[in-house]
Amino acid sequence: MDIFNFSSGPAMLPKPVLEQARDEIMSLGGIGMSVMEISHRSKEFEKVLHGAESGLRRLLNVPDNYRILFLQGGGAMQFSMVPMNLLAPGMTGDYVLTGAWGEKAVKEAAKFGNAKTIYTSVADGFRSVPEQEELSFSSEAAYVHYTSNETIDGVEFKYDLEAGGIPVVCDASSNILSKPIDIEKYALIYAGAQKNIGPSGVTVVIIREDLLKRIPDGLPALMDYRSFAENDSMPNTPNTWGIYLIGLVCRWLDDQGGVAGIEKRNIEKAAVLYNALDSSDGFFIGHAKREARSLMNVTFRLRDERLEDLFIDEAESLGLSGLRGHRSVGGLRASIYNAFPKAGVERLVELMSDFAARNG
Amino acid sequence: MDIFNFSSGPAMLPKPVLEQARDEIMSLGGIGMSVMEISHRSKEFEKVLHGAESGLRRLLNVPDNYRILFLQGGGAMQFSMVPMNLLAPGMTGDYVLTGAWGEKAVKEAAKFGNAKTIYTSVADGFRSVPEQEELSFSSEAAYVHYTSNETIDGVEFKYDLEAGGIPVVCDASSNILSKPIDIEKYALIYAGAQKNIGPSGVTVVIIREDLLKRIPDGLPALMDYRSFAENDSMPNTPNTWGIYLIGLVCRWLDDQGGVAGIEKRNIEKAAVLYNALDSSDGFFIGHAKREARSLMNVTFRLRDERLEDLFIDEAESLGLSGLRGHRSVGGLRASIYNAFPKAGVERLVELMSDFAARNG
Numbered sequence: 019m020d021i022f023n024f025s026s027g028p029a030m031l032p033k034p035v036l037e038q039a040r041d042e043i044m045s046l047g048g049i050g051m052s053v054m055e056i057s058h059r060s061k062e063f064e065k066v067l068h069g070a071e072s073g074l075r076r077l078l079n080v081p082d083n084y085r086i087l088f089l090q091g092g093g094a095m096q097f098s099m100v101p102m103n104l105l106a107p108g109m110t111g112d113y114v115l116t117g118a119w120g121e122k123a124v125k126e127a128a129k130f131g132n133a134k135t136i137y138t139s140v141a142d143g144f145r146s147v148p149e150q151e152e153l154s155f156s157s158e159a160a161y162v163h164y165t166s167n168e169t170i171d172g173v174e175f176k177y178d179l180e181a182g183g184i185p186v187v188c189d190a191s192s193n194i195l196s197k198p199i200d201i202e203k204y205a206l207i208y209a210g211a212q213k214n215i216g217p218s219g220v221t222v223v224i225i226r227e228d229l230l231k232r233i234p235d236g237l238p239a240l241m242d243y244r245s246f247a248e249n250d251s252m253p254n255t256p257n258t259w260g261i262y263l264i265g266l267v268c269r270w271l272d273d274q275g276g277v278a279g280i281e282k283r284n285i286e287k288a289a290v291l292y293n294a295l296d297s298s299d300g301f302f303i304g305h306a307k308r309e310a311r312s313l314m315n316v317t318f319r320l321r322d323e324r325l326e327d328l329f330i331d332e333a334e335s336l337g338l339s340g341l342r343g344h345r346s347v348g349g350l351r352a353s354i355y356n357a358f359p360k361a362g363v364e365r366l367v368e369l370m371s372d373f374a375a376r377n378g
Numbered sequence: 379m380d381i382f383n384f385s386s387g388p389a390m391l392p393k394p395v396l397e398q399a400r401d402e403i404m405s406l407g408g409i410g411m412s413v414m415e416i417s418h419r420s421k422e423f424e425k426v427l428h429g430a431e432s433g434l435r436r437l438l439n440v441p442d443n444y445r446i447l448f449l450q451g452g453g454a455m456q457f458s459m460v461p462m463n464l465l466a467p468g469m470t471g472d473y474v475l476t477g478a479w480g481e482k483a484v485k486e487a488a489k490f491g492n493a494k495t496i497y498t499s500v501a502d503g504f505r506s507v508p509e510q511e512e513l514s515f516s517s518e519a520a521y522v523h524y525t526s527n528e529t530i531d532g533v534e535f536k537y538d539l540e541a542g543g544i545p546v547v548c549d550a551s552s553n554i555l556s557k558p559i560d561i562e563k564y565a566l567i568y569a570g571a572q573k574n575i576g577p578s579g580v581t582v583v584i585i586r587e588d589l590l591k592r593i594p595d596g597l598p599a600l601m602d603y604r605s606f607a608e609n610d611s612m613p614n615t616p617n618t619w620g621i622y623l624i625g626l627v628c629r630w631l632d633d634q635g636g637v638a639g640i641e642k643r644n645i646e647k648a649a650v651l652y653n654a655l656d657s658s659d660g661f662f663i664g665h666a667k668r669e670a671r672s673l674m675n676v677t678f679r680l681r682d683e684r685l686e687d688l689f690i691d692e693a694e695s696l697g698l699s700g701l702r703g704h705r706s707v708g709g710l711r712a713s714i715y716n717a718f719p720k721a722g723v724e725r726l727v728e729l730m731s732d733f734a735a736r737n738g
Contacts, residue, residue: 019410020410021409021410021411023411023415023416025415025416025417025420026417027417027615028414028415028416028417028418028615028618029415030411030415031412031414031415036403036404036412036414037404039403040400040403040404043396043399043400043403044396044397044400049381050379050380050381050697051381051383051390051699052391052396054388054391054396054577054578054623055383055385055388055389055390055391056383056385056388056700057385057386057387057388057700058388058578059705060385060700090450090451090452090455090579090617091450091451091600091614092450092600092614092615093614094599094600094613094614095450095598095600095614097599098598098599098600098601099598102598126598126599129596129598210614210615212615217414217617217618217619218414218418218615218616218617218618218619219450219579219580219616219617219618219619219620220579236489238455238458238459238462238486238489238598238601239454239457239458239486240451240452240454240455240458241458241598241601253454254451254452254453254454254455254570255387255388255452255570255572255578256578256579257450257577257578257579257617257620258388258577258578258579259577259578259579259619259620260579260617260619263414337410339411340416340417340420345419
């Protein structure tokens with residue numbers, strides 16, 4: 019039985035990517051050495067790094083005045099690095115909170131300067147995202163930070179936020195590469211790789227070059243974006259395996275018609291699931307407001323919450339894994355990133371219908 | 379032709395480890411999902427993490443009052459984290475410099491407090507390590523930091539440094555697991571994985587629990603050892619693939635007779651190579667002084683340095699890869715970590731003898 023893994027991340031990887039990684043693991047392109055064994059300064063790894071970098075640049079249409087960097091530490095490391103690099107004394111970091119990750123980001127930023135929550139949907143249980151017009155920014159803002167998709171709450175921005183010239187910083191960990199975005203609206207985008215980009219252990223940072231000039235001296239060397247920008251992402255040994263996988267994922271995405279192609283499928287996949295919620299006569303209750311629904315993380319509960327464990331057990335027995343909601347909020351969550359097959363959504367929807375009929 | 383990869387890191391992995399990783403990459407232990415695809419909070423990954431942790435604990439005989447943590451950022455990230463966590467105001471970080479990595483460590487530490495070089499062998503070109511008796515420490519030392527093996531210079535401590543009760547911090551990136559050490563002599567040992575432990579992208583930190591009490595509040599969350607100690611190394615998503623590989627490497631080391639068994643082989647391998655240098659009538663010249671010679675990185679030059687490129691080319695054509703010395707010092711370097719096969723050293727020694735005969 020095929021296993022469909024709804025894990026919120028690390029998440030499913032495309033099967034052809036795993037197969038190629040398997041076939042090349044002993045000998046990368048016939049060189050007789052694993053990609054994990056070669057020097058990061060070798061010409062073979064240079065090719066790997068360049069492949070991943072150019073793949074992302076091509077897919078996301080990243081202009082030349084942006085650098086694409088590969089770091090470590092996950093998305094959460096950026097919660098520190100963004101303010102350490104960009105939040106100058108006397109200025110504010112403006113934070114837009116639409117879920118648990120945004121909350122963590124602003125809490126961490128407050129260690130390093132004036133981190134200001136300029137919008138939060140906490141009062142409605144993080145079920146919505148603001149319209150562009152609802153937001154106003156501090157006059158002394160060094161940047162505006164938002165989370166384009168909140169995995170725990172299942173809400174997603176449907177537009178590229180604009181801040182009237184203030185640098186926009188976006189945590190796109192959970193929806194990068196899922197659809198076209200307009201990079202030029204952003205000053206810095208970061209993403210932990212383990213949802214749509216590759217395995218865990220690599221963080222992608224796309225940064226507009228002029229931001230590098232604002233960075234104060236004296237930061238921990240590997241917390242300073244310049245260390246990576248000036249050394250081809252290799253001030254020290256990077257996660258070579260992870261970067262290799264990113265290159266493979268980029269080529270797989272090319273085969274899917276790029277981010278425009280994958281967006282179509284993502285819309286279709288999510289629609290199947292949201293339709294099942296909406297047509298369940300309230301047996302299943304979606305968490306997010308309709309207009310904020312994430313294409314990546316579908317969060318829902320059962321009207322009778324006591325049935326949730328049973329539902330999860332039945333799902334597991336059908337090869338539908340990882341449906342339990344985040345431990346902080348409970349309920350259920352189906353994470354359906356780029357690599358998640360539509361067949362898995364269909365199997366889940368069948369179970370939902372059947373389960374509701376039996377327990378309704 | 380088998381390729382023997384003398385790269386200084388990322389370095390060769392044991393073939394059985396790569397083979398098992400290949401065989402399990404699509405489905406870890408028959409669960410139908412790759413280890414890269416499962417949640418780091420799943421019971422399957424918990425087992426992987428525990429396997430790596432207990433493997434290191436068993437091999438290095440780590441007592442219960444030490445924590446074993448898996449971080450990201452490589453050894454170099456520890457150059458910042460050690461002083462940020464341990465270098466209290468009014469105290470010194472005492473640094474023993476025996477090569478390029480120690481130099482980097484003290485330079486980075488100086489950003490965060492009073493980092494003091496209490497010993498350096500720079501004057502003799504980093505060809506030696508001090509005797510224990512040559513060292514004296516600051517009365518206000520918060521810790522003493524040293525590098526147990528210097529990869530670029532090829533010198534290695536043959537003893538566990540003691541500092542009369544001052545916490546000893548050791549960068550063991552390039553010789554951890556190569557021989558038995560007495561963990562109780564150390565307060566903190568760290569190591570980037572990519573030489574003897576696994577692939578790049580994971581850093582192992584072994585820390586005595588009492589040190590956790592000294593850490594100041596307000597550090598970047600992922601720069602605070604407590605974040606890892608209090609959350610089973612998972613304050614956020616770790617490098618799951620890297621940790622999985624570490625578990626496999628530990629089991630392979632068990633099969634080699636543990637660190638005592640591998641030490642015997644390491645001594646034999648290095649002896650073959652050092653004997654070749656010593657019996658070359660000065661055609662090849664070892665860099666390190668005899669008593670400081672590293673078992674992991676054999677650094678040498680040709681008497682006629684103009685022949686070095688030719689030698690490296692001939693070596694490449696025989697499947698002997700990665701022999702060029704670090705770009706900062708030139709010359710040649712044979713890195714022969716745990717997983718490097720003796721057959722590779724023998725092939726190199728044959729070439730050396732033959733090359734000397736032809737060009738002597």
